[in-house]
Amino acid sequence: MAKKNIGKHFDIYPMPVVIVGTITDGKPNFMTAAWLTKIHSDPPFLAISLGERQYTAKGIRQTGEFALSYPSIDQAELADYMGLVHGDRVDKAKDIEIFKGSLESAPIVRACPVGVECRATQTIDLPHDYLFIAEVVNVYATESVLTEGKIDPVKLRPFVLTMPDNSYWALGDRIGSAWDIGRALIKP
Numbered sequence: 001m002a003k004k005n006i007g008k009h010f011d012i013y014p015m016p017v018v019i020v021g022t023i024t025d026g027k028p029n030f031m032t033a034a035w036l037t038k039i040h041s042d043p044p045f046l047a048i049s050l051g052e053r054q055y056t057a058k059g060i061r062q063t064g065e066f067a068l069s070y071p072s073i074d075q076a077e078l079a080d081y082m083g084l085v086h087g088d089r090v091d092k093a094k095d096i097e098i099f100k101g102s103l104e105s106a107p108i109v110r111a112c113p114v115g116v117e118c119r120a121t122q123t124i125d126l127p128h129d130y131l132f133i134a135e136v137v138n139v140y141a142t143e144s145v146l147t148e149g150k151i152d153p154v155k156l157r158p159f160v161l162t163m164p165d166n167s168y169w170a171l172g173d174r175i176g177s178a179w180d181i182g183r184a185l186i187k188p
């Protein structure tokens with residue numbers, strides 16, 4: 001199959017959409033993020049890249065803590081709003097009901113079905129962003145999105161982001177079992 005070189009600016013797709021909660025300058029703040037990934041299983045670590053201008057990044061640097069709230073499609077508008085304005089100009093937490101877990105500085109949006117408390121352990125300076133490496137301390141979930149105690153994506157109804165078309169998408173059809181459907185290609 002022929003291939004065309006389309007440059008070097010690449011967006012991993014799709015990306016999860018989360019709302020990052022911090023305590024910045026002593027007050028709760030929330031922002032939307034998509035540049036994040038799991039990087040270690042046990043103990044669980046993730047990495048998230050935040051622009052150096054983000055008020056949220058300031059909060060993580062102040063307290064070393066943050067939370068990820070996972071919205072369902074019902075909170076898509078809220079999640080988009082949290083990514084449109086900066087917390088040092090607008091009080092985005094004003095009308096948000098906050099769930100507080102065990103960490104002091106990791107506010108979770110109560111309306112979001114899943115909340116993940118994180119403790120930052122390392123910060124890597126990138127040219128314009130901070131890459132925060134963080135250990136997951138606790139995961140909280142609303143009972144209605146669980147099946148046998150585990151998060152069920154069908155019940156959670158998450159959405160994902162694609163760039164550069166800047167679109168949100170619901171999950172599509174389940175196409176098979178991971179670590180399984182490829183077995184058909186294993187040679188005896």
Ligand SMILES: Cc1cc2nc3c(=O)[nH]c(=O)nc-3n(C[C@H](O)[C@H](O)[C@H](O)COP(=O)(O)O)c2cc1C
Nearest residue numbers: 031032033034035050051054055056083085086087
């Ligand atoms: C869907 C979406 C995803 C975003 N992902 C990120 C991200 O991963 N990192 C980042 O620094 N900004 C990201 N942003 C931009 C911030 O959310 C936005 O600049 C926000 O206003 C920052 O808020 P704050 O200054 O209160 O922290 C995203 C925005 C949207 C709408």
